Amino acid sequence: MKRREFLAATASTTVAVAGPTQRRIGVGDVQRLQTKFADVIARDHLHGGRKGIETDALALAEKAMALQQVGSASQRVRGLLYATAAAFTSSAMWAAIDGRRFDAAQDHHRRASSLAAMSGDPTIAFRIWSHAGSLYRHMGLVIDAQAANDVARRLSITRCDPLFASLGHARHAAILGLTGDANAVRRAIDQAQGALDQADPAADRPTWITNHYDQAELDSLALAAHLALGSFEEAEARAHRSLAVLRPHMKRSRGITTARLARAQLGQGDIDQAVHTAMSVPKDQAAHPRVAGMLGSFGRSVHELAGADSNARTWDQWVNDTRRNST
Template sequence: MSGNRALRQKEADLGLTHAELARRVNLHIQELTGKPGTVSERTVHNWLTGTTRWPPAKIRFALGAVFGCGPEHLGFLPPDGAVKRRAFLASTAGTAMAVAGPAQRRIGVGDIQRLQARFADVIARDHLHGGRKSIEADALALAEEAIALQQAGSASQRVRGQLYATAAAFTSSAMWAAIDGRRFDAAQDHHRRASSLAAMSGDPTIAFRIWSHAGSMYRHLGRAIDAQAANDVARGLSITRRDPLFASLGHARHAAILGLTGDPNAVRRAIDRAQEALGQADPAADRPTWITIHYDQAELDSLALAAHLALGSFEDAEARAHRSLAALRPHMKRSRGITTARLARAQLGQGDIDHAIHTAMSVAADQATHPRIAGMLASFGRSVHELAGAGGNARTWDQWAYDTRRSIA
């Protein structure tokens, strides 16, 4: 049978009808562009017969998201030379006119670097505050700009891949802001879109970030099995074999997840592996800003702290908390608030109510209203009441909580 045999086989492997394939492609186009796709059964027929040899960019990348591979692996053949230029102009003229005006321009690395420079500000704000809808919205807006650049002019395949990796990174930051803000439905939506963009880019570095974030998301939801599965995807990517820093972060987050399973031996093994890999990482290696600004010994100790808290190993948790706080870099204000709240919980778990309350009250007022920290402090307050009843300790805590809320209102 002539035509596109590779695509026909892929469609058969997934058991898809032409109508179902069209539906899935349209859903991915909507995720990418915000507008419904217009792929029909006739469109699919044209792909399979070879009438359409190289679909438009947004369709190529949507197909890649459906099948998990690039267009060449799906039997599509990119045109070259003048044919390629005419095909590109024909497929993007309308959008290019709207985005870039009547004259096309060449999209290059400089365009990506300008977007990433603005993204650095989003990351900085995230470490100061975290969880805010404004951070989520700004990250998504940058992702949309990266996607719009795909249609704004011509570019090499390498640059196009970098654009999709950039859009995936921005969407992943929106995902993390939603996780931090306890907006888990939005976080899961962002994960679906970010993972599609990462698949289009073929960049294992951003794929690691997205799946590692997914593991953290499911951990915060208390879904240990899903968390392990997502984090295993991250840990299995090639970047963890090439760079020990990524391997270390994967193991450290795995330890925090394993804390939910109640297996102290597995937690210790994961922490030891994280520590060993961190010791092997070259501090001078060229890496994305998102990992170099975030992951270090302090974060490893923070994740170990979370693991020990989940296990109920409060002495080990307190030791890790002190180590993390001592090593935290100045810009990690949100992390300081989270670690301090966890330290208070570890002290309370050992029955040291006075010390625990003093520690919890040291959380800065602007951090105490952060959604995740506020939830931790509310849980801490309930535990104080359970242990202290309506005595002086409980009244002291209630007064501080009331005054803090008023100072921020």
């Protein structure tokens, strides 16, 4: 009798320790979370830089990490969850870069790169380190920008897919523009173009690169490089090429490229045309932190070159009207 009682008690204790059955996390759970990534990307292309995008992306990264804790999962699914969290964190990083919140962007980079390492996914690692190169370029830290972008360019994905290689070379060109090495810039742009021409447009790739990188973005990065070099005629040509093939959803990119086009025209002394180009930036895009910074610098240059002539007055009136309409 005592033996039966002991066995019954042991069985009861075992059930109590095991507790309720854990939920099994599967690929479907990850895919449902990943559908929200497309919305983050779309909002970035439309607005970019907004604190709300950064906050929402971080919240979604936390949801991915929470799934790691609530149930059991295969090693593959855990890798996908880390990659998803890294992707959302990298979007928060990019929003912070675009919004000129560089300290926050560096914090997000540290977190995103750690998550990417745990995921083992070279595509998201590429995005994070390529973004880091852009971050340091915008901060004027050329050596750090080159080092970060080189991490991206050395990843295995650049040897497997020419589209990733092309983006790495194009961002390298934009960084090299800050060094003043025109020959190096031309080589990097040529490498970017050659790789882009080889890329299979039908290949299966992450949304973040297919919705962002194409001929228009290559020319936009070449435009940034030539502006930094002071090669204003080539910069203008690249701006026109980019705008001609820019996809409709790239609203933020259109504002940035148009502001850069105006700067290229101003660099050639065509003040009247430059002012009219700058004033064609849509008012909602003119409020974007990066575009606003470009237009502010443009306005100061207009006043230096034109003094108080009609072009300067026209520009000041447009700025005042834009500020009044945005409040």
